[in-house]
Amino acid sequence: MxxxxxxxxxxxxxxxxxxxxxxxxxxxxxxxxxxxxxxxxEGIETHGISPTTEEERNDTRTYQIFTIWFSSSFNLASLSGGTLGPLLFQLDLKFSLVIILLVDAICALAPAYLCMLGPKLGVRTMILSRFSFGYYGAKIPAILNIFTMLGWLILGGIIAAQFLVGVFPSITVASAIVIIALVAFTISFCGYRLLHQFATYAWIPNALLFITLPAAGARNLTTTPPASLNVTPSQIISFAAAIATFNLTWTTNALDYTVHHRPNCSGHRIFSYTFLGIFLASFAWNALGAVLGVFAQVVPAWGESLGPDGDNFGALIATVLSPAGGFGKFLMVVCFLSLASTGAILLYSFGLSFMCVSTKFAKVPRYIYSFVGTAIVIPLQIVLSSTLFATLQDILSLIGYWTATFTAIVLCEHFIFRKNQCFNYHAENWDNPSILPLGVAATLAFLLSFAIIIPCMGQTLYTGPVARAGAGDVGIPVGFAAAWSLYTLFRSIECLFTPNRLG
Known part of the structure; x- marks a missing residue:
């Protein structure tokens, strides 16, 4: 028929x-x-989670690797992370900028390296995890990544809504959330090609805003902000942990956006494009956020605009841009729409992660999950929009813990057990449970790492004894080190008993 x-x-x-x-x-x-x-x-990507063939890996536009990562971080959402230093952790500008510089650079290394594997292997990030976690164990990071993408979507949508409301106070936060969610949904629905095309230009209005913001607020930047007194290691480490999560999260999605590029693409070029795209974008807006956060404490109008909870970033930006008049409002509206670039990437990886959880989910077309993610996230954004700062701190840190352990395990597998060679992976076995690693080593290392992380946590909901003793929230670096060490031990034992199950 x-x-x-x-x-x-x-x-x-x-x-x-x-x-x-x-x-x-x-x-x-x-x-x-x-x-x-x-x-x-032609217009909508229908490819699921199966590896792309060498014929399908024919994209030669490696510059788009830079633009998709640059656009995903070079926006107002990254600005909120920088404000945490002065506004939440009471750090001065010098401490905030040094921490931002070091952490942004270090945490951009892991996703940049993993991006190089995309053209070589043609597998998505959650599929790559099967070569360490095994077929069944890889469901754990896939499920966690679903919640991670939802967490970032919630934060991004709330922050984007604040900016639109800052321009048009008559618009409700709920309406603004729906608008940005629908724009992100449209881009994500179409898939890989439109994501790259949109990201190629989405950063341009943000660049204009980045230049205009300090120019418009220059007359208020003459006052010397006070220096922090008696800065504790806890303040420094906790702020570093919050900033680390912004870039480290991209590790769980890194390969998703290079699986259609040619296998013979220069690995150094892919690494450089990814690293520079993530680092330059995140550092620029994190640093500007720190500047605005510091001066919001000495410029009365800026401080008042943040509201009683100190987290109304949209009103802060609108106040800083007020000398620019209508042009400033125009920029805020355009940049509000450009935030959809990040939301679309998150929705895209949300769908891919869902497909990795079960073979039944994998049979559902990827673009259907864009509907699912949008339907879930809109009501959550509306409900949590009144408690942004508390939501921001808790979500960022919890995301950071598991992404750090995941990153350690995947990189340890690649460097130690695959000898840093892509030919030691056999992508054709991606869905063969009997040939892929057993996954016991990765699962044990992952779970036991959290037994070490919990005492090191420093959250509003729970503070462990190590953090309470003055160390601050050291869960991320401790989790990374613990996962690497435990996985090296357990995987060595696993290989002795199952030498032929490498995948």
Whole structure:
């Protein structure tokens, strides 16, 4: 029946008003089917989580690797992270900027390195984890990544909504959240190609805003802000942990955006494009956020605009841009829409992670999960929009703990057990549980790492004894070190008993 519908030349009689459907009606319906099919084939990515073949890895535009990572971080969402230093951890500008510089640079290394594996292997990040966690164990990071993407979507949507409300106070936060969610959904729905195309230009209005913000607020930047007194290691480490999560999170998605590039692409170029895209973008806006956060404490109008909870960043930006008049408002609206670039990337990886959890989920087209993610996140954004700062701190730190341990295990597998060689992976075994690693080593290392992380946590909900003793929130570096050490031990034992299960 389907073949008959596709063939416009078939003249199949069928019931109509006069009892028989004409051949023109069949041709018309066939034409509609072909049009829809062509739209999906050319405009919407339908490829799921299976590895891309070498023929499918034919994209030569490596510069788009830079733009997609640059656009994903070079926006107002990253600004909020920088403000945490002065506003939440009471650090001065010098301490905040040094921490931001070092942490942003270090944490951009892992996703930059993993991006190089995408063109070589053609597998998504959560599929790569099967070569260490095993077929069944890899469901753990896939599920956690689903919640991670939702967490970032919640934060990004709330922050984006604040900026639109800052321009148009008559618009409710809920309405602004729905608008940005629908824009992100549209881009994510179409998939890989549109994501890259949108990211190529999405950073431009943000660059104009980045230049305009300090220029508009220059007259208020003459006052020397006070230096921090008696800064403790706890303040420094806790702020570093919050900043680390911004870049470290990209590790769980790194390969997703290079699986269509040519296998012979220069690895050094891919690494450089990814590292510079993530680092330059995140450092620029984190640093500007720190500047605004510091001066918001000495410029009365800026401080008042933050509201009683000190987290209304949209109103702060609108106040700083007020000397720019209508141009400033125009920039805020355009930059509000450009925040959809980050949201689209998160929705895209949300769908891929969902497909890795179960073979039943993998049968559902990827773009359907864009619907699912949008439907879930909008009500959560609306409910949590009134407690941004508390939500921001808790979500960032909790995300950082598991991504640090995941990163350690995946990198340890690659460097120690795969000898830093891509030919030691056999991507064709991606869905073969009997050939992939058993996964016991990775699962044990992952779970036991959290037994070490918990005493080191420093959260509003729970503070462990190590953090309470004055060390601060050291859960991320401790988790990374623990996972690497434990995995090295357990994986060595696993290889002794299952030498042929390498995947």
């Amino acid at each position: 389907l073949d008959a519908e596709r063939d416009a030349s078939i003249k199949a009689p069928s019931i109509s008003q006069n009892g028989v459907r004409s051949s023109k009606e069949v041709e018309y319906r066939s034409g509609i089917w072909e049009l829809v099919k062509k739209w999906f084939d």
